[in-house]
Amino acid sequence: MKQQLLFWSISIFLSLNLPALPASENRDSVINDGPYLFLDGDTLRAILIADNMKRESILLPGRSSEITLPSGQSVSYAELTRTYRTKPKYRQSYKRVDSIAVISDVHGYYDNYLKQLEANGIIDNDLNWKFGKGHFVFLGDAFDRGDEVTEILWHLFKLEKQAARAGGAVHLLLGNHEQMVLSGDLRYIHDKYTKVETIAGTTYSDLYSENSVLGKWLRSKPVMLTINNILFVHAGASPELVQKGLKLKQVNKIFAERITGREADLPPGDAELDLLAGNSGPLWYRGFFRDTTLAVTDVDMILDFYCKEHIVVGHTPHKSITILFDNKVIGIDTGMGYGRPGTMLIYKEGHFRTGSVSGVRSGSLWHSEGDVK
Numbered sequence: 001m002k003q004q005l006l007f008w009s010i011s012i013f014l015s016l017n018l019p020a021l022p023a024s025e026n027r028d029s030v031i032n033d034g035p036y037l038f039l040d041g042d043t044l045r046a047i048l049i050a051d052n053m054k055r056e057s058i059l060l061p062g063r064s065s066e067i068t069l070p071s072g073q074s075v076s077y078a079e080l081t082r083t084y085r086t087k088p089k090y091r092q093s094y095k096r097v098d099s100i101a102v103i104s105d106v107h108g109y110y111d112n113y114l115k116q117l118e119a120n121g122i123i124d125n126d127l128n129w130k131f132g133k134g135h136f137v138f139l140g141d142a143f144d145r146g147d148e149v150t151e152i153l154w155h156l157f158k159l160e161k162q163a164a165r166a167g168g169a170v171h172l173l174l175g176n177h178e179q180m181v182l183s184g185d186l187r188y189i190h191d192k193y194t195k196v197e198t199i200a201g202t203t204y205s206d207l208y209s210e211n212s213v214l215g216k217w218l219r220s221k222p223v224m225l226t227i228n229n230i231l232f233v234h235a236g237a238s239p240e241l242v243q244k245g246l247k248l249k250q251v252n253k254i255f256a257e258r259i260t261g262r263e264a265d266l267p268p269g270d271a272e273l274d275l276l277a278g279n280s281g282p283l284w285y286r287g288f289f290r291d292t293t294l295a296v297t298d299v300d301m302i303l304d305f306y307c308k309e310h311i312v313v314g315h316t317p318h319k320s321i322t323i324l325f326d327n328k329v330i331g332i333d334t335g336m337g338y339g340r341p342g343t344m345l346i347y348k349e350g351h352f353r354t355g356s357v358s359g360v361r362s363g364s365l366w367h368s369e370g371d372v373k
Contacts, residue, residue, distance in 0.1 A: 042061050049200065070155075099132070100136075101122055105336055108142070116342055116355070122136055129168065137227070145188060173223060175235075176315065179283055183263040184205045219261055226248065234315050235314070237311060242305045310330060317337070318335075
């Protein structure tokens with residue numbers, strides 16, 4: 001009975017004011033955020049900001065123990081604590097996938113993120129998984145600029161579980177802004193989260209510590225993956241990465257064990273770490289779009305090294321999806337982080353299309369015979 005009372009009190013307070021507020025003066029003056037969950041023994045401690053007030057409670061083990069997320073969905077104690085037992089998967093390679101949807105650089109714009117997913121058949125009206133056995137790739141940068149980062153992360157957390165049960169997959173790749181927040185670089189956070197720090201009595205990065213559910217979950221995520229004959233990475237794979245001979249598994253392993261959440265403490269003089277964490281690394285590289293000396297032969301060298309035919313990246317914003325180097329490089333950051341509606345990249349049976357917030361898809365951008373293998 002005591003556990004049920006605790007559960008109900010948690011469910012009530014965690015559902016207070018969590019849906020997105022309308023754009024108004026209230027949104028600027030009233031802070032609602034969370035939940036942030038931390039493991040203490042077998043107990044989850046919850047922090048919620050509701051109407052500018054910090055609320056705390058606990059979630060105990062039990063089949064009926066669950067919390068309500070900002071989306072209105074619920075997630076169980078078992079799903080939450082399983083995060084602490086999940087080890088990073090370094091070899092991120094998937095084959096024979098019929099349908100892929102990709103979005104990038106949402107930067108806290110939760111409403112636009114949801115509109116894109118619903119319009120393109122990834123979720124239904126209740127925000128639940130609708131994409132069947134398809135794979136949805138979130139190409140990094142949920143954090144910073146916008147004011148609904150927590151909502152995006154919790155929705156992805158829940159969607160990941162739903163997709164797996166349906167035989168599909170959600171892939172969250174880390175972007176440079178995930179890395180920044182996890183390592184304490186908060187220069188781009190929205191003013192709302194500065195106020196959250198004051199109310200919560202802790203730093204924003206500490207809300208995503210390794211002991212938190214979301215922090216632990218994010219630290220398990222890769223920076224590169226492949227599906228069929230496509231390489232996915234937040235910013236890009238540079239020629240320097242290939243010259244160092246850094247394969248996908250190595251890159252993911254080094255990030256998970258030595259870089260993610262630790263960038264501020266990286267040992268000086270380590271050329272490998274300097275490369276991966278720097279401007280030629282997978283979270284920061286912009287050479288596909290800004291290096292005028294880069295030739296198609298350089299891109300071929302990169303793709304040959306990773307045994308793929310296309311590379312899909314975000315990070316560098318454009319007005320529309322940008323395709324370069326004979327259809328080999330696809331840039332999909334279309335400015336959602338600056339409040340634009342954005343565009344998704346949709347792959348189906350070898351055809352690449354763009355997906356709009358209205359649900360209208362382009363004709364086939366091109367067809368690649370070797371895509372499904």
